[in-house]
Amino acid sequence: MNGTLIWFNPAKRHGFIRTEQGERLLVEESGFEPGHVLGDRCAGTRLTFERIEVPTGAHAVRVAVVPFIEPRRARLRRG
Numbered sequence: 001m002n003g004t005l006i007w008f009n010p011a012k013r014h015g016f017i018r019t020e021q022g023e024r025l026l027v028e029e030s031g032f033e034p035g036h037v038l039g040d041r042c043a044g045t046r047l048t049f050e051r052i053e054v055p056t057g058a059h060a061v062r063v064a065v066v067p068f069i070e071p072r073r074a075r076l077r078r079g
Contacts, residue, residue, distance in 0.1 A: 005045040017060050027060040036064045
């Protein structure tokens with residue numbers, strides 16, 4: 001699934017993700033793939049993840065940051 005990070009607090013080691021369908025999922029630090037754990041001020045970061053159901057509700061696991069690729073600009077033709 002894809003979604004956007006609403007907020008993540010590294011001190012509390014959890015945060016929330018908004019899915020493309022509008023659902024809000026809890027994400028814990030342990031749910032991130034190695035090398036993808038985020039710090040402060042990361043709201044709006046695009047993520048991929050899997051949704052699982054646990055007794056306390058839905059959680060996101062195997063969370064990874066979607067790399068941002070800046071669009072290429074067209075060259076000005078001279079001639």
